[in-house]
Amino acid sequence: MxxxxxxxxxxxxxxxxxxxxxxxxxxxxxxxxxxxxxxxxxxxxxxxxxxxxxxxxxxxxxxxxxxxxxxxxxxxxxxxxxxxxxxxxxxxxxxxxxxxxxxxxxNVQCWESIFEYRIRDWLPLNESNYKIFCEEESLTNRIKKLENILIGHILSFAKGINLHFEKQIEVSIKTIDNIRKVKYKRVSLQCMDISFKTNISLPNFIGLGKHASVGFGIITKVKSKDNHQNNIDI
Structure with missing residues (x-):
């Protein structure tokens, strides 16, 4: 722990x-x-x-x-x-x-229980993996690719705080909303909001993924089964 x-x-x-x-x-x-x-x-x-x-x-x-x-x-x-x-x-x-x-x-660790989060303004795709993502015809496979990218972003966070997980990270994306293009430093990026479940407990309001230092990829924990969330306006 x-x-x-x-x-x-x-x-x-x-x-x-x-x-x-x-x-x-x-x-x-x-x-x-x-x-x-x-x-x-x-x-x-x-x-x-x-x-x-x-x-x-x-x-x-x-x-x-x-x-x-x-x-x-x-x-x-x-x-x-x-x-x-x-x-x-x-x-x-x-x-x-x-x-x-x-x-x-x-407490950031792997648990037997599952936690649900929202991510706002997440940037999972760079130019190279965006092309691969678009060429994938299967929606199931597309979501699986995003889940693997999200696992990588969680691992990057863990590495940044010198933390190693003993168990395998599990991630399941539940919803994908508001897919759009945004520009940062004149580079066009694919942005989206998602909700996901994972066996990792994460701190509120940290960023995951590309450009986390400037407000992209903010996560908030879903508080209850009726999906009431922390008030956040990005």
């Missing part, structure tokens, strides 16, 4: 989905130490190929940050930044004050 620390900070500042990269840039500019956890780049601007432990979100329509493990300690650098909460989102100067903080510990 591994307890994972998460800290979700929600600001009182409304944020549009398209403004998330600007929000991320504003936070990074506020950190005088250049801590790698805030931007996930090594020296020379090369990518840090590891699961992001500080993630920039839009939760309840407001600018938010989700911190995981070492990211929880690192976020203190933002809270003591000498900017009086003022940051520029594009050309707009905004004052960011914290409206809600939620610190949790989640």
């Amino acid at each position: 591994t307890k994972i620390k998460t800290l979700t900070i929600q600001f009182n500042t409304p944020l549009q989905r398209r403004e998330l990269p600007l929000f991320r840039g504003a936070i990074i500019a506020s950190i005088s130490t250049g801590n790698i956890l805030f931007h996930n780049h090594n020296e020379g601007s090369t990518l840090r190929y590891a699961y992001p432990l500080i993630q920039y979100k839009r939760i309840g329509g407001k600018a938010s940050i989700v911190c995981i493990e070492e990211g929880v300690e690192a976020i203190g650098e933002l809270l003591v930044a000498e900017n009086n909460g003022k940051m520029k989102i594009g050309e707009k100067e905004e004052t960011f004050s914290v409206s809600r903080v939620n610190a949790l510990q989640t």
Whole structure:
């Protein structure tokens, strides 16, 4: 059993989905130490190929940050930044004050029981596997491919927090909704919302998959059998 620390900070500042990269840039500019956890780049601007432990979100329509493990300690650098909460989102100067903080510990492990989650704005397909996905005529096989990709994304998260599962991960996709194309850094990507069941317990509001650091692939646990979910507006 591994307890994972998460800290979700929600600001009182409304944020549009398209403004998330600007929000991320504003936070990074506020950190005088250049801590790698805030931007996930090594020296020379090369990518840090590891699961992001500080993630920039839009939760309840407001600018938010989700911190995981070492990211929880690192976020203190933002809270003591000498900017009086003022940051520029594009050309707009905004004052960011914290409206809600939620610190949790989640047991991340394989269980005999099953958990149900939703993912919003999930990016499972890159250019190469999207072509393979479209060429697959069987709907069953398409869903199976997505399930295998999702297992890979869960494993990437686990690797990022130095966790190894002793048992096999089970994933079953229940619904697929709102399939659409989105652009990120001028690259067209296939985006979708899904609900799925798994034998892995996962923390609320972490991101899974591509561009998890800027609000894609946010998961929320379905609370009960009648599918009431956490309030999230991405």
